[in-house]
Amino acid sequence: MHPPLKEQFAVEKLADGSFVSAVFPGNFGNIQSIAFGGSTLAVAVRAAYATAPPDFSLYSVLGHFHGPAHTNAKLYVKVHHTRDTRTFATRRVVVTQQQTRSNGSQMERQCLELMADFHVAEPSVLTYSARPTIAYKGPEQQPTLQDLVDKALAAGKIKSSPLDKTGAMYVGLGIHLDSRTCAEGMSGQNMLGLIGPQPTDQDALHVTERVSGDWSRLRVPLDDRQDKAAALAFMMDAGLTMTALTHNHLWFHDVGPSVTTDFALRLFVPEVDLNHWHLRERKTVAGGAGRTYSEARLWDEKGTLVASMTQQCILKPKKPSSGQPSSAKPSL
Known part of the structure; x- marks a missing residue:
């Protein structure tokens, strides 16, 4: 608990x-x-x-x-x-x-x-921010991860819920975060990579051009700005390690160790208030030498870019078992 x-x-x-x-x-x-x-x-x-x-x-x-x-x-x-x-x-x-x-x-x-x-905070000479790569619908129009699972089950794309064994992290995070996986993004179409080779409308793009989006807000509001900053760090770390896997139609069981080594979290406004909905877009930028490098950007409901996080992660091949080759796939 x-x-x-x-x-x-x-x-x-x-x-x-x-x-x-x-x-x-x-x-x-x-x-x-x-x-x-x-x-x-x-x-x-x-x-x-x-x-x-x-x-x-x-x-x-x-x-x-x-x-x-x-x-x-x-x-x-x-x-x-x-x-x-x-x-x-x-x-x-x-x-x-x-x-x-x-x-x-x-x-x-x-x-x-x-x-x-x-x-x-000081007076600004210039005020601007980047926009999301693609247009995402609002949070109320987006499915939960469970909604995606139920839809895939009903369509016969999967025979049992992958959340039962391999999606426990998202169930646990859901205790604190009300999150919606954007159907327009790659993770919304291949269920975060849980259903492997499921086709998406981004498959023709280079892996570094593929994006996934999600909306999140806190289930229990926080008042103190120190707590809000800590909550931002907590939320932005979630899921970034697996972005390279999701965008290559892989899941953790397809590879060996995948862990974050270093990170950079940057805030572009004095306070990010996750009591309200925020849109996060993730993409992977580079992979090689046993590492991946990925980025997440965060916008508020007004479309202002308020924070970003980048991470470099260790990603090792899955060790062969019983003489069989690794099931890890190369980057596209």
């Missing part, structure tokens, strides 16, 4: 000035006891924000995941003050966790390190 989202990234300040997460990080469908990266990232953002001046807003989070956090221990966060000026504040944040080695001994594992930058 996941605690409320606000508790997922809440932190408590310790006597030495560091922070500890209020609860254990959630896994959100991971079949192992490994925490969802967005949970760890959200805790780090929340701790960094707790040290920033009250009139400063988060605008940049750049970092690396150094190892998985587990779901059986709290996260410890050390925030270093790197810069404090009239208009900028920079924090270096290190997240660690006490973990148990295979021999039973304890170790302190560094899970995440990032740089968080804050800025005082």
Whole structure:
């Protein structure tokens, strides 16, 4: 049972000035006891924000995941003050966790390190933002993932629901996020890659030109801007690792390890309020050398680009079993 989202990234300040997460990080469908990266990232953002001046807003989070956090221990966060000026504040944040080695001994594992930058909003010389690649209908006109599954079952495209075994992550995230998968995007047509070779109207495009869209909002509203920033980090991390798979008609069972190594979250407005619907569009940009690089952009209901996240991820071939070749497919 996941605690409320606000508790997922809440932190408590310790006597030495560091922070500890209020609860254990959630896994959100991971079949192992490994925490969802967005949970760890959200805790780090929340701790960094707790040290920033009250009139400063988060605008940049750049970092690396150094190892998985587990779901059986709290996260410890050390925030270093790197810069404090009239208009900028920079924090270096290190997240660690006490973990148990295979021999039973304890170790302190560094899970995440990032740089968080804050800025005082200033007058703008130019105001503009990019638009989504394709036209998407509004959230109320888009299906839920379960709607897509039911439609595929009724049409005989699948014999059983793929969510029963391999879609647990989306069921878990759905506890906190009301999400709609855009039917116009590739993930809305191949069900996030869950149904493999299902044709889409983007198959003729190069893989780097294919896009997927989804609308999301929080199920339980948040008031504090620090909590809203943490919720944004939580949401933007979800699904970006698998974009390269979805846009190549693959799923996690088709490949080996696929995990995020580094990321860049950027905010283009002082506050992103996920209490309201936001449209996210995802695309993969490059793949090779055992890695993929993908991007997600986020717009509010007025069509203003409010945030983006890029991630580089490890993607390894599936290990052959019983002498059979890997089922992973090459990029198109």
